[in-house]
Amino acid sequence: MKKYLTKTLLYNILIAIGLTIILLMLVNWGLRVYTRHGQTLVVPDIHGLQFDAATDTLSRYGLDYEIMDSAYMTDKPPLSIVEQSPKAGSSVKSGRTIYLTVNASSAPLADVPDLVGKSSFKYAKIQLEGMGFKVGEPVYKPDPHRDALIGMLVSGRPLKAGSKIPKGSTITLLVGEGLGNATIPVPYLIGLHYDEALIKLREEYNLTTGAVMASGMSDAEKSRAYVYKQSPEYGGGRIHLGGEIDLWLAKEMPDNIEVHTEWYNSSDNTDSTSDE
Numbered sequence: 001m002k003k004y005l006t007k008t009l010l011y012n013i014l015i016a017i018g019l020t021i022i023l024l025m026l027v028n029w030g031l032r033v034y035t036r037h038g039q040t041l042v043v044p045d046i047h048g049l050q051f052d053a054a055t056d057t058l059s060r061y062g063l064d065y066e067i068m069d070s071a072y073m074t075d076k077p078p079l080s081i082v083e084q085s086p087k088a089g090s091s092v093k094s095g096r097t098i099y100l101t102v103n104a105s106s107a108p109l110a111d112v113p114d115l116v117g118k119s120s121f122k123y124a125k126i127q128l129e130g131m132g133f134k135v136g137e138p139v140y141k142p143d144p145h146r147d148a149l150i151g152m153l154v155s156g157r158p159l160k161a162g163s164k165i166p167k168g169s170t171i172t173l174l175v176g177e178g179l180g181n182a183t184i185p186v187p188y189l190i191g192l193h194y195d196e197a198l199i200k201l202r203e204e205y206n207l208t209t210g211a212v213m214a215s216g217m218s219d220a221e222k223s224r225a226y227v228y229k230q231s232p233e234y235g236g237g238r239i240h241l242g243g244e245i246d247l248w249l250a251k252e253m254p255d256n257i258e259v260h261t262e263w264y265n266s267s268d269n270t271d272s273t274s275d276e
Helices: 002-034 051-060 121-130 194-204 219-223
Strands: 040-042 064-071 081-085 091-093 097-103 109-111 139-141 149-154 164-166 170-176 182-185 208-213 226-231 238-240 244-250
Touching: 051 064, 051 097, 064 081, 121 170, 139 149, 194 208, 194 219, 194 226, 194 244
Parallel strands: 064 097, 139 170, 208 244
Antiparallel strands: 040 091, 081 097, 109 164, 149 170, 182 238, 226 244
């Protein structure tokens, strides 16, 4: 009886061991099938292909895809692949997801930063190019501050801070050239509305306003107020290009101030000379 039990127990142990080995072999085989062990392929190069052509190629290779990001490059065709991960030539398993960066079909808009009056040409150029804009050749204008940014243009139109324009747009920077040696006769501004005087100073004479005395006036009232006094005064004096003229304003022209409208367009005021 003892001998019989011993043989039976031994057989059962051997059967259990055998079943365990078979089970382990089946599990190992299943894992190999599930993970496609040893079945690898080389990732194709789809860089530069149009999106549809690129995804067709990936499908033929048995690879999935996902758009990871978009970019905008003016030197690349719209909707072309600009980056892929894993890179071309990498060994991956069939069914692997390839992450794509696609070139956008149109330029995204970006806000123009507030740089006028706060930046030099060099700093403004760095800032704008870092945001994806192009910067053209600077245009120098008379201004007391050399190399100061005094304005921005896009397609010839003035550009204000906060405006939204497409990335890649070319921005022209208006830069101060300093006072230099060129001078012009002091223009006559008495009797003009303040906004008229501003236009005349900036557009006709390349001059700027200095102090503006307009006590108690709102901005709307100031724009229609009259210039009744200026410094430097008109009459024989000269001023550097980009120089400043101080203005005194009144809501109504004082009775004791005589206005000479014939002096507004005096030809002498446009002649500039360079002091040696």
